[in-house]
Amino acid sequence: MSDLLLDVSGLSRTFGDVHAVDDVSFTLAEGGSLGIVGESGSGKTTTARIIVGLDRADAGTVRVHGAEQTGTARGRAARLARARRIQMVFQDPYLSLDPRTSVHDVLRETLRLHFPGTDHAARIRELLDQVGLGTRAADARPRELSGGQRQRVAIARALAVEPAILVLDEAVAALDVSVQAQILNLLADIREQTRVGYLFITHDLGVVRCVTDDVIVMRRGRIVESGATARVLEAPEHPYTQLxxxxxxxxxxxxxxxxxxxRALAEAESAGAEAGGAKRPAAV
Amino acid sequence: MTTLDIRGLRLRLPGAARPVLDGVDLSVDASETVALVGESGSGKSLTSRTVLRLLPKGAATEGRVEVAGDDVLTMNAKQLRKLRTQTAAMVFQDPRAAINPLRRIGDFLTESARLNKLMTAAEADTRAVELLDAVGLSADLMRRYPGQLSGGMLQRVMIAAALMGDPRLLLADEPTTALDVTSQAEVVTLLADLRERFGTGLLFVTHDLGLAAAISDRVYVMYAGRIVETGPSESIFARPRHPYTRALLASTPSLDTPQGRLTAIDGQPPDLRQELHGCPFAPRCPLATEVCTTEAPQSTSAPGEPAHTAACHHADRLAREAADV
Known part of the structure; x- marks a missing residue:
């Protein structure tokens, strides 16, 4: 058994002749919080999707508690088992929640699927309480809730299966700053209480600074810099991190x-890439 | 010279218990960059859209919105068309939503000038190429389609299109929100250059306080349809006089704040179905006293700084506290 929660090694994924993810390796400790930053086309979201199982890797492994995640989970039991290890919270809770299902039913559906035959009512109250939603919100449908409340529902649903890892893909990017602060504080509290590990995918360095212990910086599918968040943000070594x-x-x-x-960085890279060979996603 | 002058603008919508915009005063001078900041639902986008009279259905307005001296709210159809094509222009948040994907970039840029007979097709083409050059894009883009351009390039095309009619006023509604941080810097540089070259007044609507501080001469902070604080940007960000401005600054995660909890603002902005008595921020405000729930605060100037005003009963107390820390 490894004491590492998540161990990603040599992950690669190509779409046509574009290397979206190119030899990406990193680890996440038990109860840790790792930020993945980069701009559009950096491969950060593809990396997250492979880890969660929404996409497959061409090469490389993803291990949770030392056990390898199979590339494609075959069968219902395997998919449910994977879902209990890793859950994901998306950027737009309006798109990831069913508009016709009330908050209470969203949570009950998830609990029924994963823990049939247990008392769901108590657990639902506990989850709502954990994410700071009142019982009045429980009967509401997504469109009756504010953006911040919807994101709380998405977090409650992810926590319902008691996952070891929560992947948050730009989970606070669409929220107003005052609400974003509430959700970031909530996530900090949950990590303290449950020891769940966070993989925080974001473009916002202020958010990274606030909620992560370690950070990796991705550019065009590759990790260009990694280390403790405070070190990387105070003394960045790679020119792209500096930029x-x-x-x-x-x-x-x-x-x-x-x-x-x-422009100087893009020129230096295109000079390097011509010598290097394989094609990367074009700079914006 | 005042390019945009809004006085006492009140806007009511059917079904809302209170005005969605409630006594907004705002001005932009020629060659000036003014930021309008606030959270969703504060009325900042509605304010900028009112300048072009792009109003929601059933909206009733009061007050005056003058662009280069003419009141937008009383214009007839012909004057309005002239306003929208020649005097003022808007750059929206998402360039892909504002451009026809089936038409070439050249068509898009010259359409308004051709249809309004401002210039001949040949002149419009020449002007479009000049503007593409001004925004750092090459002339062969004229024959390309929007799908062949990146988001950053397309936003520059949108800015070029906005400048086709030589507007006196440019309204930019979150123009960089959909862009990567490094392209954001390029678009901001571009807007600053154009302002210097053409003397255009710029109203920059954003929710990003850091960006507002970095680029604007003056700032207006909106909350629940009201301007709660305004002043020179250095002064607002260094010495906020309204508790809402201070709370917004405190809740923004920045590179200087260490890991840990942020100072969040509890609660929600007031619902539109609810009438407001007193200060709209009172239920969420740590400084609120009884007067805040009964009496709407008037804007008052900071001592020695007539341009920096805040609508708060406790503005001076807040300033003293900040000085003590």
Missing amino acids: LLASVPRPGWDPRAIGAAR
Whole structure:
């Protein structure tokens, strides 16, 4: 048995001749929180989808508690077992919740599927309480809830099966800052209480700073830098990480210099890529 | 010279118990960048859309919205068309939703100028190529389709299209929200350049306080359809006088805040079906006292800073607390 919660090794995925994910390896400790940052086309979402089982890898392994996740879970039992290990929370809870199902029924459906024959009513109350939703919200349908409340429902549903790992794909990106702060605090509390591990996929370095212990920076399918969050954000080594940090708007910000740095990086890379061979997703 | 001058704008919608915009005062001068910040439902997008009279069905308005001296709310159809094609222009959040995917970029750029007979087709083409160059894109894009361009490139095309009629005022509604952070910097640079070159006034609607602080001369903060605080951006971000502004700044995760809990704002913004008495922020405000729930606060200036105003009964108390820390 490994004491690592998640061990991803040599993950690769190509779409046509584009390397969306290229030899990606990282680990997540028990109860840890790892951020994956990068821009569109960096491969961060594809990586998450492979880990959750929504996509398959061409090469590489994903191990949870040392046990390998098969590329395609065959059969109902295998799929349910995988779902109990890893759950995902998506960016837009409006798209990931059934508009006709009330909050209470969403949770009951999940519990029935995974734990048939147990008392669901008590567990539903406990889950609603855990994510800070009142009993009034339990009878509501998604459109009667605010964005923040819907995201709480999505988190409650993910927690219902007591997963070892929660993958949060831009889970707070669509929320207003005051609500985003509530959800980030909630996630911090849940991690403390349940020791669930987080894989936090985001483009927002402020969010990374706030909720992760370690971070990996992805660019065009590859990890360009990784390490403890505080170290990476205070003393970034890779020019791309430096560019990402400089791009965060703040008073006295110099967007012109960022544009110049961005073009310089793209040129340096295209010179390297011509020598290197395989095609990468084009820079935006 | 005031490019945009909104005075006492009130907008009512059927089914809402209170005005959706409630006494908005806002101005943008030529060559000035003004940020309008607020959360969803605060009325910031509605305010910017009212400038082009793009109003929801059944909306009733009061007050004045003057663009280059003419009141938008009383314009006839012909004047309105001139306003939308020549005097003011808008850049929306999602370029893919605002552009026809089946038409070439060149068609899209020149359509308005051709249809309104502002120039001949040949002149429109020449102008479009010039503007593409101004936004850093090459002339051969004229023959391409939107699907062949990245989001950042397409947003630059949208900005070029907005400039075709030489507008005095550019309304940008979250123009960088759909873009990656590094392309955001490029679009912001571009808008600043254009403002310098053409003297265009820019109203930048955003929910991103960091971005507003980085690019704007002045800021307006909106909450529940009201302007709760306004002033020069350095002053607002360094010394907020409204508890809502302060709470928003505190709840934004930044690179300087260490790991751990953020200061969240409890509760929700007030529902539109609910009438408001007193200050709209009172139920969520740590400083609220009895007067806040009964009497709507008037905007008052900061001592020694007439341009920095906040609508809060306790603005001075907040300023003193900030000074003590």
